[in-house]
């Protein structure tokens with residue numbers, strides 16, 4: 001396995017970190033743990049389409065990574081591999097040290113709880129209120145009833161939706177809907193936060209609000225991986241950028257900008 | 263655990279309510295099948311009991327004319343008792359016959375008492391060493407003056423065995439067909455429920471819900487259809503037990519059918535088990551393909 005390059009790792013201020021985030025040993029400097037690692041990953045879909053061709057990617061804890069590239073480059077495929085919605089055809093995918101190929105079926109849900117994920121299309125349940133949508137993620141993972149309320153309150157505070165908790169998704173703006181989805185993705189104190197084009201359906205101003213929220217989550221110590229076409233955001237933030245093209249990593253730079261060819 | 267069951271039940275109920283038309287259809291066909299099943303069980307149990315009684319007990323019954331001379335009857339009884347094929351012969355008087363009948367059908371006392379005279383004939387009940395000797399003995403009896411008619415019990419038994427066999431085969435055949443239809447309807451009901459929840463299932467998977475949380479509500483949903491179907495069937499049988507007993511008693515009037523006390527309980531258990539079993543099987547079949555990954 002390749003050495004971990006100390007990328008723009010920035011463990012956040014500790015007083016605001018989410019409960020459940022492992023404590024850093026105080027005092028001596030430590031090499032950041034690797035949250036996800038892919039090595040020589042190839043993915044071909046059953047229809048013969050090869051979506052990834054030998055991808056290497058290492059993301060240390062606390063990183064904020066933009067995944068860019070033209071449509072069809074393989075960004076969403078990487079994400080599907082990480083949540084083990086799909087399996088790599090070749091190569092190794094490690095999540096928090098676990099080899100996803102060797103994960104037993106019954107252990108998959110537990111691994112997924114280490115990941116918070118949001119999509120362009122929010123994926124909210126239209127007949128449930130904001131609060132119920134968020135609580136749903138806890139109910140269906142068997143959280144004790146009495147713990148659900150406090151956790152929901154906490155994540156709604158993080159995303160700033162306390163006031164809209166009882167509204168239905170249809171009564172919210174796109175940005176508020178995405179913030180609801182983000183709140184839901186936070187309930188299990190994920191180690192990795194994945195956003196697949198989270199601003200794809202939002203206008204620029206609202207997009208910035210969502211980005212600010214993701215930055216804040218990153219500051220709380222959560223590693224963030226965001227697939228996007230949003231050049232303005234990528235260029236402005238000067239974070240690590242991994243560019244894919246036709247299933248290959250063609251660029252992996254820290255404090256980078258969006259290139260025209262992305 | 264309790265939270266899990268409560269969650270699954272709540273979702274199962276929501277699912278049934280959401281597709282209530284389909285749920286009602288599934289429950290109704292379930293009731294139809296279970297009613298057929300219990301009818302068959304009750305009928306076969308009755309016939310089997312009758313058969314057992316007939317086979318074990320008296321093999322030839324000779325009904326005597328009311329006008330017969332008691333001395334002739336005495337002579338006949340002695341003569342029959344001395345036949346090598348006969349192991350035992352006993353005389354049942356008209357009074358005794360009536361008493362026996364009322365013992366078996368106490369409800370009929372009023373009807374019987376309202377009759378001007380005792381309608382039941384006296385009889386000779388004869389046990390044979392070998393049931394195959396039936397014809398010899400019956401022929402002999404038929405030619406005796408006091409004998410009105412001979413009940414051909416062996417023939418009755420043979421006929422019954424045939425009828426029971428046919429009933430059982432046809433009944434099971436019909437049940438299997440109806441059972442498959444019910445299964446098909448349940449599979450579709452649950453599949454509809456799964457499809458209408460595709461979004462929820464996707465979210466559940468994304469947030470790390472275990473398979474149990476995704477599957478069991480649907481299993482519960484099928485089980486609930488089975489449970490409701492079974493309860494309705496049992497309620498109908500319960501309400502109908504009076505008429506059913508009367509019809510059965512009428513049907514088997516010649517022979518003493520003792521409906522065993524456990525028949526009702528056994529039928530209820532079978533109905534419950536079959537209903538819930540088919541419900542669970544149906545939902546299992548319909549979610550199996552969908553959730554594997």
Ligand SMILES: Nc1ncnc2c1ncn2[C@@H]1O[C@H](COP(=O)(O)OP(=O)(O)OP(=O)(O)O)[C@@H](O)[C@H]1O
Pocket residue numbers: 045046047049050051069070071072073074075076077078
């Ligand atoms: N389930 C699938 N079956 C077959 N081919 C697929 C499947 N999913 C994706 N692909 C193909 O794999 C390639 C990579 O797709 P992917 O969704 O990863 O691209 P992307 O980088 O996310 O694109 P976009 O920016 O448009 O979202 C595409 O050519 C796509 O058509």
Ligand SMILES: [Mg+2]
Pocket residue numbers: 075076077196
């Ligand atoms: Mg994509």
